[in-house]
Amino acid sequence: MECSVVAVVEARLGRKPRGLREVMVSDGAGQPRVIRVASIVDGKPFPTLFWLIDPDLNLRIDRAEAGGLIAELQVRVDSDAAVRESMRNDHAAHIALRESYMEPGERELLQDRGQWEALASRGIGGIADFSRIRCLHTWYAAHLVQANSIGRLLEEYWQSAASGGDSVGLSREVQQTG
Numbered sequence: 001m002e003c004s005v006v007a008v009v010e011a012r013l014g015r016k017p018r019g020l021r022e023v024m025v026s027d028g029a030g031q032p033r034v035i036r037v038a039s040i041v042d043g044k045p046f047p048t049l050f051w052l053i054d055p056d057l058n059l060r061i062d063r064a065e066a067g068g069l070i071a072e073l074q075v076r077v078d079s080d081a082a083v084r085e086s087m088r089n090d091h092a093a094h095i096a097l098r099e100s101y102m103e104p105g106e107r108e109l110l111q112d113r114g115q116w117e118a119l120a121s122r123g124i125g126g127i128a129d130f131s132r133i134r135c136l137h138t139w140y141a142a143h144l145v146q147a148n149s150i151g152r153l154l155e156e157y158w159q160s161a162a163s164g165g166d167s168v169g170l171s172r173e174v175q176q177t178g
């Protein structure tokens with residue numbers, strides 16, 4: 001990976017990235033939005049595969065979370081079996097995607113150490129309970145790589161807020177780079 005890209009990632013994270021593998025999604029100007037991180041970092045399982053590093057998107061999500069959106073979405077999840085099933089499918093697809101990115105020998109190493117379940121049973125953002133929403137940032141980072149139900153609900157929320165005169169909105173200038 002180019003030094004300039006790593007410098008941008010570092011600046012957006014506010015620290016040196018650990019386990020950085022690649023930029024998965026960039027904006028229309030080529031700036032990184034989502035990075036992929038290794039499944040083993042510093043010799044330990046690391047279940048969070050994708051990190052959202054776009055400052056504008058992070059701020060939008062921070063505001064939505066501060067406004068209680070996770071609780072609102074959780075009510076919808078709790079009352080809608082189809083959404084819960086979709087979330088379970090999202091987590092299963094994410095686990096398979098994470099495994100597909102693992103380097104040769106990593107799974108065996110974790111199995112030998114008795115640590116494989118830390119990845120095999122953890123979905124988007126490393127969550128174990130597939131019916132709960134813990135962090136919209138991790139859901140949306142994963143959504144920008146591989147669409148998921150909570151990412152779609154977040155976009156619906158932004159579209160609804162934008163049509164109601166709210167200043168929250170989402171630019172569609174997303175390019176897949178991975």
